[in-house]
Amino acid sequence: MLRAQINPHFLFNALNTLYAIAMKENSEKTADGIQKLGDMMRFMLHENHQNRIPLAKEIEYLHNLISIQELRLDENQQIELKINLQNPDREVFIAPMLLNPFGENAFNTASVSAMRPGLTLRLRTIQNTFFQSAQQLSPQK
């Protein structure tokens, strides 16, 4: 019950305030992260409740997720990221959050893995409404 009562208006205004402060302090990365988090939250509040959304929207969400996850990675670890998410060349609709687990899982494993791990995330659309997502986690030689 309480969860449903969070006022989105308050939430986004608060994020915007933090965004302003980060920009004023010239904290570019922080500002960028806050902005993307805002987009993600809006996605969760709106698109998430629809039956089908454009694949492009989901990809946009994945990009935001990746940017924020990237900030969470240990800079000293020098994890090499190879992201290749192909935008569909035509309108494709999917269930929202269908691809999200691929993105989240990839990072979950990346952050616990051994020395100098790398992460490859590929997404291609094949044929009409078919797509394939591949993730790999391989310690580099």
Next chain:
Amino acid sequence: MKLVAIAIDDEPKALEVVQMHAAKVPFLELQASFIDAFEALPFLRQHKVDLIFLDIKMPDISGIEFAQILKNGPLVVFTTAYSEYAVQGFDLDAVDYLLKPFSLARFTKACNKALEMKNVRTEVPEFIFLKTGYEEEKVYLKDILYIEAAGNYMTYVLKERKLMCRQNVPEALQTLPEQDFVRVHRSFIVGVQHVGKIARQQVWVNGVEIPVGASYEDSVGLIKEKLNG
């Protein structure tokens, strides 16, 4: 071409975001910001503003209501924290709506859209008809060098001829697109594109010296600005 804008939002921090973004868009000139929408009204009366960045949820008046007051006014880009208003925004012919917090890239995109719309709005006719006695003559605007008031008449000095037209200066100004013509004196209007030399108290159009009136000194700067595009 420049885009003159103001921003209205009841949250100072939200205005700061617009200000910081605006500073990075070369063709955008954010002239003022207002926490209270009503304080923007006198400013809008006194200044020519192309675009308003307008918050929707404000305590005294909503951005939607405010935009409705400004019929035929500036272009509007709504800035809002929550997208339930989005559809309504488009009903009002909004240029765009920005969802907070918005990135510089997204902000720039909205500005580009607004600039495009401004260009469409200000597309000017190529010619006007001037009443000379009982006839009306077609005159291409680009051929008008300058216009001089003489009694009850205005003398239109064109490239190859002169035309007398029974009207006064304000009437003449009304038919001329303001980006191409500037009043430099009580009795003179010049075609900006034909100005070849500029001094503080004179301009030269096609070699003809035209005085700049004491109360029209600003017009010299305005001409330079327009010539520089």
